[in-house]
Amino acid sequence: MTDPDLTLLGHSENRLPASPEEAKLETFPNCRPGRKFWITLDCPEFSSLCPVTGQPDTAHIVIRYVPDESCVETKSLKFYLASFRNLPAFNEEVVNRILDDLVAAMNPQELHIEGKFGSRGGIQLTCSASHPNQ
Amino acid sequence: MTDPDLTLLGHSENRLPASPEEAKLETFPNCRPGRKFWITLDCPEFSSLCPVTGQPDTAHIVIRYVPDESCVETKSLKFYLASFRNLPAFNEEVVNRILDDLVAAMNPQELHIEGKFGSRGGIQLTCSASHPNQ
Amino acid sequence: MTDPDLTLLGHSENRLPASPEEAKLETFPNCRPGRKFWITLDCPEFSSLCPVTGQPDTAHIVIRYVPDESCVETKSLKFYLASFRNLPAFNEEVVNRILDDLVAAMNPQELHIEGKFGSRGGIQLTCSASHPNQ
Amino acid sequence: MTDPDLTLLGHSENRLPASPEEAKLETFPNCRPGRKFWITLDCPEFSSLCPVTGQPDTAHIVIRYVPDESCVETKSLKFYLASFRNLPAFNEEVVNRILDDLVAAMNPQELHIEGKFGSRGGIQLTCSASHPNQ
Amino acid sequence: MTDPDLTLLGHSENRLPASPEEAKLETFPNCRPGRKFWITLDCPEFSSLCPVTGQPDTAHIVIRYVPDESCVETKSLKFYLASFRNLPAFNEEVVNRILDDLVAAMNPQELHIEGKFGSRGGIQLTCSASHPNQ
Amino acid sequence: MTDPDLTLLGHSENRLPASPEEAKLETFPNCRPGRKFWITLDCPEFSSLCPVTGQPDTAHIVIRYVPDESCVETKSLKFYLASFRNLPAFNEEVVNRILDDLVAAMNPQELHIEGKFGSRGGIQLTCSASHPNQ
Amino acid sequence: MTDPDLTLLGHSENRLPASPEEAKLETFPNCRPGRKFWITLDCPEFSSLCPVTGQPDTAHIVIRYVPDESCVETKSLKFYLASFRNLPAFNEEVVNRILDDLVAAMNPQELHIEGKFGSRGGIQLTCSASHPNQ
Amino acid sequence: MTDPDLTLLGHSENRLPASPEEAKLETFPNCRPGRKFWITLDCPEFSSLCPVTGQPDTAHIVIRYVPDESCVETKSLKFYLASFRNLPAFNEEVVNRILDDLVAAMNPQELHIEGKFGSRGGIQLTCSASHPNQ
Amino acid sequence: MTDPDLTLLGHSENRLPASPEEAKLETFPNCRPGRKFWITLDCPEFSSLCPVTGQPDTAHIVIRYVPDESCVETKSLKFYLASFRNLPAFNEEVVNRILDDLVAAMNPQELHIEGKFGSRGGIQLTCSASHPNQ
Amino acid sequence: MTDPDLTLLGHSENRLPASPEEAKLETFPNCRPGRKFWITLDCPEFSSLCPVTGQPDTAHIVIRYVPDESCVETKSLKFYLASFRNLPAFNEEVVNRILDDLVAAMNPQELHIEGKFGSRGGIQLTCSASHPNQ
């Protein structure tokens, strides 16, 4: 039942991609392409860098989608998210870019991204974006 | 008030079925066939095998339905869910198959399945599917 | 402001009715008959018997309604719910019967019953039904 | 910025009004009369008397409204709610009367009252009513 | 690995014992008799009758013990607890009797019983007792 | 099994005592006088008056004790606590007086009283006292 | 990727502005101007002064908006919110003014402000307002 | 029962003291001077200024003590805590100073102060100090 | 910094061991052998078989220890725990065996095992055992 | 009141140190050197790299200490913790090294470090260590 496209599963050379451009979001065929169903991926360990101060920003990212022809493979997603680790990026850019990259990778029927960032200066920022645009 | 179709209730030869195909989802007649009402079955102890690594996957399955002519008998459901124990299956396949098998067994007016799987690699996956297709 | 129909309030001969048939759901006039408002009765101490094994089943019953001409008196409701104590009844039958009996007693504009039963064999069942039928 | 109509704020002769009739719900002008916005007043310390047994009943009252020309002043509201302290009143009467009195005092665009009363005999009653009637 | 003393496990004639005297607390040999370890049995579905009003009382019973030569078998414990269902007994008597009966049945090194009863008249009672007496 | 000293249980003339002096804390014999066990009475609906402003104060009172020869009867305790309703008393006096009155009524081996009062001016006060003095 | 308009980020002369008029809400260009997405700013440390008593009022402010051309910069928002610190203002005025000032600063497609103020006299007030007016 | 020393209770000229030196912690006689009992004062609305940046710091202060001859009056405590509002002070200094000032004001048998400060830079600081020194 | 003894880390042939005897608990050298420090391993996905009914039992296992010369490697622990999957074993036997096997594998200074098993028949069992014997 | 030793506070050149060796833990004098009091620093955003797979590990670090002559400055602590971001280190090594480095930097009377790491393979590891050695 394994998919020949899944090159990461079961491998160990797990070098961290240097940026989201270098990372590759792999997909596998949707097991019920005619049914509208939801997949939620809860990712509490996200981290990027503040583009102003260079300090780490952390976030809890939640991805929720209705697949069309394909689903994102979770190990490649883990590598993709880890590739933001040394990227300077504003919180809003992070969330919108994950949306854009996942749309490009799997063209889902619906996709929602929420990023809940760590509190800074007594203010905690959450950003959420959706596809298709509402 | 007991139903002659219920062959498992009150028996003890409880051998674990080897697969969902071998398991039998028994039903009993809906006590209020003309009323649209909801039954929720909360099953926190589900387990299957990862088809890539062979390791156990665990999930919290929630089944919610509006019965039509019949309801699923909960002891047969327990045996049915236990039959996934040694089955290699992707998370999405597990949820969609439970949906298909319960539709085949009791033809409900509405049915929703949610499976909340254990976290792997810092990502926790939840899959939910419904009948009829929305 | 006390209502002459309320024969239980303030009395002490509190014999447990032997069955729901023997119990009497008393009502009192709705204090605002022209207004659509909600009353919720949260009853966490319900108990009946499993019709197959004869063992106690417990449930948390929630009753929510919009009264029409009358409201159910809560002391008579307590006696009515206690009358299921030695009744063998399937979970779905319990919830639907409470719905039917409360409709017969007070003819509410809307009524919702939810019964959350104790876990059995690793599965926890909740049943909910409404009047009028949706 | 203080309002000349507010006779209670800043005073100390705080005698408890003997009944809701004696209490006075004061108001002050809405600071944004053309905007539809919400004010929620969470009052967990309400108490009245059971009209049958004479014993104290306690409740958590929540008031939620869209002001029109005026807002209720919270110190006068505190005195008004305290005036139920020695009033025998059924739970449903309490909630509906608070609704009627606040409508009379400030004629809001929308008003919702919820009263969550202490558990009696294993049953906990909540009553909620709204203006305008739905 | 099954124990010949366990006459209830795997049987179906599950008639509810009429009283704690009639119920039988079965035991099985402690698997590590020389080690001081703890077993906790969390029983949220207990019910007895109020000896004054005849109405049902419900409780959440927690049993915690260090076994000596034997452990209580949980199916017989379920039947034993269910045997209080139609017994009029004060809350304190219930908890102390469960303590005495479990000491008689298995002579544990330590035993703690806690019973958390349903709220009555705005007061919720919890009783806890231990063996050996402190 | 009922106790002849319990004059309140099963009665209906439930006039609220005007003060703690007028209220009567009734007791019944401890069912296990030789065993050191605990009874906890959780009373979330307490109310008295502020001696400075005359406004209601509310509190959540928790009583925890090891009985000696007698236990406090919970219905008389409910009447006793209700007798503070119109009494002007500082929070600390309330808690210490309940301690003194319960010691006088039942002479327990140990007794702990905690009163958690409603927030005033952004400060929430809790007072706890014990017998015997530590 | 830093914006030349952001004069506060990376600076240290952080003198508290004396009033909201003196504070400056800075903005930066929306990174996805054509997409409808949400930004939530959770600010639990707000404080102003009661205009009647002169005492501090505290609030938990939540700001939720869909940006149009620009987003509010969070460090300038922190200074803006801190500028209410010595301002006497009623709770409703605080919430409506934050709404007006943020509309003026960034002209968002949608904006919701909620302020949850500290409890006073046993009553806790929450105010919420939205743009555009509903 | 009011105490002539309490000059703040029932007054309205509530000008905020400019500093802790200017504020006055008033006391009233302990109602049970021979008994060791505890008073806890939960103060979630504390605020001071950061001595480095000049920005507001917020804290949740909890005061717990065993009174000796006197207790701190809560209205004077509220004014005392509000007097830190415009004081630049490190978190550790705040907590230790409250300890010193309360020891000077009422000479308690035991006193514990905990201050839980708002998160800064992803780190949340809590400081706690006690009298007498351990 | 990797340890040559760790044969599982970074490998993919992850066949499930058929029993605890077949599984191998690997260890690595304690990085601070002279310091008494604690390691807690929280394992919520444990499963074994009931020796009487053959049905799956699930448990949440918590392992807490002070290492001496060596620490248990978590990937080998995962395989070890998974090896109970098809083993019929009483709950008490499971917990005590894990204790014995971990003592044999790493000879820790202190070790505590807690297993919280799924509810059966309305009773939820937790077992905890420690080394050295107390 | 600012301390001349604090070179980071109020500065902006915030380059992330490349390793803990390069980072500098700054201190400031304890404001109450003769008193035994506690400071807790709750740091939920820690991240390092797994030395085997090279993937990010996240942790919630809690530091609790009794200062002697000096306290750790929180901004330098933030930089120090951020310096583990690209360091391959086992979980146990992380916790013990933070302990050692903080002992070296400020020589506290007592120090406790707890690190709660993200779940991997269904197992969540927590490590805690203390100074002086117990």
Ligand SMILES: [Ca+2]
């Ligand atoms: Ca398609």
Ligand SMILES: [Ca+2]
């Ligand atoms: Ca997937």
Ligand SMILES: [Ca+2]
């Ligand atoms: Ca069923």
Ligand SMILES: [Ca+2]
């Ligand atoms: Ca009608």
Ligand SMILES: [Ca+2]
């Ligand atoms: Ca009613």
Ligand SMILES: [Ca+2]
């Ligand atoms: Ca108002």
Ligand SMILES: [Ca+2]
């Ligand atoms: Ca022995």
Ligand SMILES: [Ca+2]
């Ligand atoms: Ca057992």
Ligand SMILES: [Ca+2]
């Ligand atoms: Ca005695």
Ligand SMILES: [Ca+2]
């Ligand atoms: Ca009692």
Ligand SMILES: [Ca+2]
């Ligand atoms: Ca922003």
Ligand SMILES: [Ca+2]
């Ligand atoms: Ca003295």
Ligand SMILES: [Ca+2]
């Ligand atoms: Ca006081």
Ligand SMILES: [Ca+2]
């Ligand atoms: Ca050694």
Ligand SMILES: [Ca+2]
């Ligand atoms: Ca390890």
Ligand SMILES: [Ca+2]
């Ligand atoms: Ca510090």
